[in-house]
Amino acid sequence: MLGVEVIHVYKSFGLDVAKINMQSVMDRFDGYFSPKKNTSLEKSKFLFQRQKVGESLESFFTRLKNAASTCELGALEESLVKDILILGLLNEYSYIKERLLEEGDKKSA
Secondary structure, eight states: OOOOOHHHHHTTTOOTTTTTHHHHHHHHHHHHHHHOOOOOHHHHHTTOOOOOOOOOOHHHHHHHHHHHHTSSOOGGHHHHHHHHHHHHOGGGHHHHHHHHHHHHHHOOO
């Protein structure tokens, strides 16, 4: 049995009983109960990623790629992942930062 709250949600859809089918009702409930994506929040989380002490480069890179995938960055995704990787690396990897920055300059020249 459905609770009273679900009945209120169903009625809020304003569906025409003569024209609905089970799939359309299920789609409406999915849309209602699915969490809404906050792209600005996802971008903020992505942009402030920093490597954690003891975290491997591979793990940090994977975390960045996963965070970027939720941001709808489109064609900028690869470039921004590289930028955040450079900014977020621990100081012990300064030689990698330098190399990535030099590589970027060579490609754009």
